[in-house]
Amino acid sequence: MAQSLGRNARIAGLAFIAIPIFILGTSVLCSWAIAHGAAPGWRIPFRIFCHGIPDRCLLLWGVPMPICARCTAIYIGLFAGLVAFAAMPWMREDVLRIAMYAAVVPLAVDGITQLIHLRESTNTLRFGTGLVAGLAFGLWVLSAIEKPERHGLRSP
Amino acid sequence: MSEFVTAPPPPSSPSQPGYDFVKPFGFVFQDRDWLSKILIGGLFEIASIFIIGIFFVAGYCARLARNVIAGMESPLPDWNDLGEYFAEGLRLACIVLVYAIPVAILAGVIFVPAAIMSSSGHDILENLGGGMMACAWCLFFPISLALAIYLPAALLFSVVEGTFGAAFDFGRILRFIRDNAANYILAFVVYLIARFAVPLGLIALCIGIFFTGFWAMVVATFAFAQAYRLRRI
Numbered sequence: 128m129a130q131s132l133g134r135n136a137r138i139a140g141l142a143f144i145a146i147p148i149f150i151l152g153t154s155v156l157c158s159w160a161i162a163h164g165a166a167p168g169w170r171i172p173f174r175i176f177c178h179g180i181p182d183r184c185l186l187l188w189g190v191p192m193p194i195c196a197r198c199t200a201i202y203i204g205l206f207a208g209l210v211a212f213a214a215m216p217w218m219r220e221d222v223l224r225i226a227m228y229a230a231v232v233p234l235a236v237d238g239i240t241q242l243i244h245l246r247e248s249t250n251t252l253r254f255g256t257g258l259v260a261g262l263a264f265g266l267w268v269l270s271a272i273e274k275p276e277r278h279g280l281r282s283p
Numbered sequence: 284m285s286e287f288v289t290a291p292p293p294p295s296s297p298s299q300p301g302y303d304f305v306k307p308f309g310f311v312f313q314d315r316d317w318l319s320k321i322l323i324g325g326l327f328e329i330a331s332i333f334i335i336g337i338f339f340v341a342g343y344c345a346r347l348a349r350n351v352i353a354g355m356e357s358p359l360p361d362w363n364d365l366g367e368y369f370a371e372g373l374r375l376a377c378i379v380l381v382y383a384i385p386v387a388i389l390a391g392v393i394f395v396p397a398a399i400m401s402s403s404g405h406d407i408l409e410n411l412g413g414g415m416m417a418c419a420w421c422l423f424f425p426i427s428l429a430l431a432i433y434l435p436a437a438l439l440f441s442v443v444e445g446t447f448g449a450a451f452d453f454g455r456i457l458r459f460i461r462d463n464a465a466n467y468i469l470a471f472v473v474y475l476i477a478r479f480a481v482p483l484g485l486i487a488l489c490i491g492i493f494f495t496g497f498w499a500m501v502v503a504t505f506a507f508a509q510a511y512r513l514r515r516i
Contacts, residue, residue, distance in 0.1 A: 138365040139323075142330045142339065149333050175332070176490065198490070224319070268326060271319050272362050 132216045136273040143268065144209050147202035150176060154192050154199070162188035169193070185250060196250040197238070200257030201264075208265020220270040223263070230263035302466045302513060307473045307505040311498060314359040323362045324501070325494030340497065341375040342368030344504040345442040351508035352443065359501070375438055378450040382434060386426060393419040432471060435507045436460050443511070459514060466510040473506035474499075 132140065157169050173179050173193035184191035185199055192199060212218060234256040241248045311317050324343065330336025343360065346368065350358035393415060400412030436459055441450035450456075460467050477499035484495030 135363050135365045138369070139362070142335050143326055145333060145335065146326070146329050201490070264322075268323055271323060272365070 132213055132269070133273050136212075136216070136269045139272045140209055140213055140269055143265075144206060147206040150194065151199070151202050151206075154194050155187060157193050158187040158190050162190045183248075183250065183253065185254070195253065197234070197253040197257040200254040201261035204258040204261020204263075205265040206261075208262040208267075209269060210265075211262070212266050212269040216269075216273065218266065218270055220267070220274040223267040223270045227260075227263040227267040230259045234260040300513065302469050302509065304469055304473065307470075307502045307509065308477070310505055311359060311501055314357055316361075317359065320359055320362060321494055321498055321501075324497035328493040328497040328500075329490075337376055338369045338372030339365060340372065340500060342370070342372035344500055345371045345375060345438075347501060347504050348439060348442045348508040348511075351505055352512045354512065358505070371442075374447055375441065378438060378441055378447065379434065381451075382430060382437070386423075386430065389426075390419075390423065393422075433457075433460070435470070435474070435503075436467070439507055439511050459511075463510055463514045466513055467507075470503075470506035470510040474503035477502040477506075 154173065157165075157173070160169060161167055170179055170193040177194040177198040179191075179193050179195060181191040183195040183197070184193070185196050186192070194202075237248050237252055237256045240246050311321065314320065324340065327336040327339045327343075331340060343362070346360045346364075347358055350360060397412045397415035397419065400408045401416065403409060403412070433456070436456050437450040440452060440456055440459075441447065443449070481492060481495045481499050484491035484493070
C-alpha cells in the first residue's frame with residue numbers, strides 16, 4: 128500500500144521526534160559528564176520530567192541516568208513508534224488506538240501497584256512496560272493527526 | 284365617566300446570558316474525541332520544553348478561543364492545520380515576548396547590580412544590595428500581577444482580529460477589561476484554579492503533569508474567550 132505521510136503528520140512527527148532525541152540525548156550526556164567528574168547536581172533539571180530516584184534508573188558508565196528506567200523506555204518506544212508509523216502510514220487509527228489502550232495497561236498496573244506500596248517493581252519490568260506503552264503511543268499519535276486529513280475533515 | 288388608560292409596562296430588556304463559571308472545567312469532556320485531543324496536546328506541551336511546542340499549543344488555543352467566541356457547540360478543535368497553528372502561535376509568542384521585554388530589562392537593571400553588591404564582601408554595599416533586592420521584589424510582584432491580568436485580553440484581541448497590532452491597542456484593551464471587569468475576574472479565577480490543579484498530573488507517573496498542563500491551558504482559554512463573547516459593547 129503506497130501511501131505517504133500527510134502534511135500535518137509530517138509537521139507533528141518532526142516536533143514529536145525531537146522530544147525523545149532531546150531528553151534521551153541530554154540524559155546520556157548528563158550521565159557521561161557525571162561519570163567524568165561533573166557534579167551530581169546536573170541531574171536536578173531532569174526532575175521536570177521524572178523523579179529520577181537512582182535505584183530506579185539504568186546505569187550508564189556506572190552512573191544512574193537522570194531519568195528512570197520507565198521514562199527512558201517510554202522515550203525510546205516513542206521514537207521507535209514515530210519512525211515505524213512514518214514507514215507504515217497505512218495503519219488504521221482505530222486499531223492503533225485500541226492497541227495503545229491495551230499497551231498502557233501493564234504500565235499502569237506496574238506503576239500504580241508500586242505507587243500504593245503493594246509491591247516494588249524491577250528495572251526490567253519498568254523498561255519493558257514503558258517500551259511497549261511508548262511504542263504504541265508513538266504509533267497512535269501520528270495516526271490520530273493523520274486521520275482527519277485522510278478523511279478530508281477540517282475543523283472550523 | 285372618564286376612562287383611565289393605564290400605560291403598558293415598558294418592554295423588558297433582553298436578558299444576557301450570565302458567565303458560566305463551571306463550563307470551562309467541563310467542556311473538554313463533552314467533546315467526542317477529547318481524550319485524543321488532550322493526549323496530542325500533552326505531547327506538544329512536552330515539546331514546549333524546547334520551545335517549538337509552545338507555538339503549536341498557542342495556535343491551538345487561538346483556534347479554540349475563536350470557536351468559543353463564535354458560540355460553537357463543540358469548540359475543541361481537531362489537531363489539523365498544524366502549519367496555521369504554528370504560524371499563529373508564533374505571532375502570539377512574539378506578543379508575549381514584546382510585553383515581557385520591558386519587565387526583563389527592568390529586572391536586569393535592578394537585580395544584576397543588587398546581586399553584585401550583595402556579594403561584594405563590603406558590609407555597606409551588601410546591605411544596600413539586600414535592600415535593593417527587597418525593594419525590587421515589592422515592585423515586581425504588582426507589575427507581574429498586572430501583566431498576568433492584562434495579557435490574556437491583549438492576546439484575545441490579537442486572536443479575534445488576526446493581527447499583531449491589535450494586542451497593543453491599549454485603550455480598547457483596557458476599556459474591555461474595565462467594562463467587563465466582573466466576567467474578566469471570573470475568567471482569571473478559573474485560570475488560577477486550573478493552574479493549581481496542574482500538579483495533580485504528577486500522580487500519573489510524573490509525565491501526566493504535561494497533559495494536565497495542556498488541559499489547564501484549554502480551560503483558561505475557554506474562560507477568557509467566554510468573557511469576550513459576553514462582553515458589553
